[in-house]
Amino acid sequence: HDKWEIDHNELMLLEELGSGQFGVVRRGKWRGTKDVAVKMMKEGTMSEDDFIEEAKVMTKLQHPNLVQLYGVCSKNRPIFIVTEYMRHGSLLNYLRKNEQSLCTNQGLLLDMCIQICKGMAYLEKQNCIHRDLAARNCLVGTENIVKVADFGLARYVLDDQYTSSGGSKFPIKWAPPEVLNYTRFSSKSDIWAYGVLMWEVFTCGKMPYGRLKNSEVVDRVQKGIILEKPKACFKEVYDVMKKCWSHLPENRPSFQLLKGTLIKVSQGIL
Numbered sequence: 001h002d003k004w005e006i007d008h009n010e011l012m013l014l015e016e017l018g019s020g021q022f023g024v025v026r027r028g029k030w031r032g033t034k035d036v037a038v039k040m041m042k043e044g045t046m047s048e049d050d051f052i053e054e055a056k057v058m059t060k061l062q063h064p065n066l067v068q069l070y071g072v073c074s075k076n077r078p079i080f081i082v083t084e085y086m087r088h089g090s091l092l093n094y095l096r097k098n099e100q101s102l103c104t105n106q107g108l109l110l111d112m113c114i115q116i117c118k119g120m121a122y123l124e125k126q127n128c129i130h131r132d133l134a135a136r137n138c139l140v141g142t143e144n145i146v147k148v149a150d151f152g153l154a155r156y157v158l159d160d161q162y163t164s165s166g167g168s169k170f171p172i173k174w175a176p177p178e179v180l181n182y183t184r185f186s187s188k189s190d191i192w193a194y195g196v197l198m199w200e201v202f203t204c205g206k207m208p209y210g211r212l213k214n215s216e217v218v219d220r221v222q223k224g225i226i227l228e229k230p231k232a233c234f235k236e237v238y239d240v241m242k243k244c245w246s247h248l249p250e251n252r253p254s255f256q257l258l259k260g261t262l263i264k265v266s267q268g269i270l
């Protein structure tokens with residue numbers, strides 16, 4: 001009996017939390033007491049056997065700023081993926097819902113970015129590339145704890161509208177030039193996406209590039225046109241975002257380096 005295999009008889013499913021492309025997420029109780037979230041993978045959306053292999057690795061990725069994967073129920077279909085429960089849901093919804101109180105609190109916004117950077121620096125060290133880092137894929141817990149979720153899952157999606165950079169569901173607005181042109185993912189493409197995530201945080205959840213069409217965004221990114229400085233954002237913070245958007249991947253910082261820079265910025269300006 002593998003330790004990443006969860007017996008679905010030990011799970012009690014409660015209210016629905018949300019539903020996405022890959023299935024419905026519900027709150028649950030594991031062994032009667034532990035709060036969990038359960039994603040029921042819609043049939044055919046994911047290469048299930050590959051994911052179950054990957055789940056064994058993901059249960060070993062443990063960090064305070066990563067949503068902990070508890071395991072999978074793979075003995076029946078649909079498969080369930082079970083993680084820790086984050087009571088304030090997606091960071092994007094949280095930013096939009098609390099814009100009033102958040103957009104005047106630069107210190108809190110910067111702290112959220114630093115937490116995500118710490119989680120990403122851990123993934124970088126484990127040579128794990130996220131491939132879909134964005135505010136929608138981060139979750140908020142109690143006491144403004146923010147964690148990175150869905151890391152690495154993008155590889156198991158079968159829908160090529162989502163996986164190929166020409167696809168209608170591909171996250172163009174978070175992609176650097178080398179991903180748009182050659183689908184070349186790396187920790188440095190995660191850094192580009194992290195810069196866009198910082199922009200989402202400091203605009204309290206605005207859509208990057210507003211209502212521009214994907215083709216217009218691709219054109220701008222290729223030309224080196226970057227997102228403007230959010231109003232509620234110190235110049236020092238915007239300077240960090242700009243480094244993340246260096247055209248060449250090798251000119252972007254690592255998450256390790258970025259963590260130190262952001263902590264210095266937060267000590268300097270607050």
Ligand SMILES: COc1cc2c(cc1NS(C)(=O)=O)=CC1=C(NCc3c(C)cccc3C)N=NC=21
Pocket residue numbers: 017018019025036037038039067081082083084085086087088089090093139149150
């Ligand atoms: C309270 O509200 C919420 C709470 C959660 C949540 C969504 C909401 N609501 S909403 C839609 O944002 O409005 C999704 C999760 C989650 N893990 C999700 C997950 C699983 C189960 C498997 C593989 C990958 C991942 C990321 N842990 N807690 C929550």
